[in-house]
Amino acid sequence: MDRIKISGGNELRGIIPISGAKNAALPLMIASLLTSDTLTLENVPHLADVEGLMRILGNHGVDIAVNGRRERQEDGYSRTIHFTCRTIADTTAPYELVSKMRASFWVIGPLLAREGRARVSLPGGCAIGTRPVDLFLEGLAALGAEIEIDGGYVNATAPKGGLIGNHYRFPKVSVGATHVMMMAATLANGTTVIENAAREPEVVDLANCLNAMGAKVSGAGTKTITVEGVTSLSGARHRVLPDRIETGTYAMAVAMTGGDVTLEGTDGALLENALDTLRQAGAEITETPSGLRVVRNGNGIQPVDVVTEPFPGFPTDLQAQFMALMTRSSGVSHITETIFENRFMHVQELARLGARISLSGQMARVEGVSRLKGAPVMATDLRASVSLVIAGLAAEGETVVNRVYHLDRGFERLEEKLTRCGAIVQRVSE
Structure with missing residues (x-):
């Protein structure tokens, strides 16, 4: 079974092409x-x-x-x-x-x-x-x-x-x-x-x-x-239209690690709510002729409360990724999941990296920490798995994500796209 090894700490810089949805x-x-x-x-x-x-x-x-x-x-x-x-x-x-x-x-x-x-x-x-x-x-x-x-x-x-x-x-x-x-x-x-x-x-x-x-x-x-x-x-x-969930995922990865990335072939109108939320968290997002440019401003990651809702609200498919981002914020954020009743399985895995998250029903309280530290983690579903990758990109040392077949269901050539922007990501087959 394949695993992904991530050596965290590198900013993302370059171009990431967004696939069809x-x-x-x-x-x-x-x-x-x-x-x-x-x-x-x-x-x-x-x-x-x-x-x-x-x-x-x-x-x-x-x-x-x-x-x-x-x-x-x-x-x-x-x-x-x-x-x-x-x-x-x-x-x-x-x-x-x-x-x-x-x-x-x-x-x-x-x-x-x-x-x-x-x-x-x-x-x-x-x-x-x-x-x-x-x-x-x-x-x-x-x-x-x-x-x-x-x-x-x-x-x-x-x-x-x-x-x-x-x-x-x-x-x-x-x-x-x-x-x-x-x-x-x-x-x-x-x-x-x-x-x-x-x-x-x-x-x-x-x-x-x-x-x-x-x-x-x-x-x-x-x-x-x-x-x-x-x-x-x-x-x-x-x-097929561009993948708005992939767009939001990579935008959050840039906000998490810092850097400057252009997301090519996408359309910001497909996820305006999520992009507005990211801007509140400290990302600078601008439209370009080829897509979107994402840069984290110099003020660090700010805490933002979100509630998942049907479109045009904040997508449930970006909830896990946003939670990973909030683990490094400068305060406390609250994330409420209203679409699915069992979509917090990534919480315990993020905790293995040093995140401070507590659950109360369908709401997660995320207290930002100054650093995350790499550890072996287990992907539990498609979106949860990529949240662990985002956290691993910013964690100190090595993070190993197991069960990456979940990632293969929804993210095309993830390791290649991240590696081209300076991340140290490697797939290991057993």
Whole structure:
């Protein structure tokens, strides 16, 4: 099992290219099930989750062609992938595939819309909360689907004439459920109105792609999305938007270590709340023609209180990274997690590096310390793992991060990007 060794203390200086967003690429890939034509996606990151989903889509009959050559550019590697699903080969998504990645459950929407039936295993994924699928199933039921759960599988069947447009309000904001209902509604009979929809940029990106395929989706990015059903969708070419979580993560790493880094190929509008919070903590962030420039000012790291919220609030996917930053602040900060009930597993690992953090329910009190000291730590989930890397970059001595397969799920070429900016980071395979 791979580990990452970090020798802390170096400032970051240089250029970090921002990859395509994992959280956008996954639903875009799943949308290929909605058409018999080819969907071409540009700027697809090379990540374990992407590779896993390609295997799942192949099981359903999607032919996948990755460009035969990878072009070396100044901003790193880029991939264009072509997805073609002439016919659905299998409407069952088995446990052995779905259990490895929660987002693979989302195939239920396109399968149901195109084939009228789907049998999908209940999902697995990171242990950061229960994240039940009730919202997904209630949304599909509102479109006329009959839902039955049996033996760990969801069996869904559409009415004889196909799904039926309807007016539905989610009782709770859910990005995944919004993705699924929006995809399913594109081929439904009539108009679907989705209220209390997720507003994340990744939802807007999916809507833009669906519209390029011939769908009629409006209102994405607001609380109300309207989908006018069409009889079929065509192929399209679409570029995956930049990864806002990767952007925020590297910005926090610069704020933690000091230095001067340009984050290329990103868009500050995708995470304005997080960037404003970073500015309060002492980072200078300016837009450049190629992305964002991040510099830590000379006043050190200031304590800032944050509460995670659905977009446009502070992202839960940046909570662990921000906590790592606050461990070196000049005072006390409070971080409240409102999205997931079990997303503080990194606290004990940060404590191994010398952090002073106490928990009270869903709030963490972080008392900044003058120094962190390297130690062996264990990654517990995707975002928690990179928070340990951020802490290790500023810690004295050597930090060893174990279970880095979590990192490979969501951060493309992390060691290379950091090393190019002066960090001493090495992957060790056993």
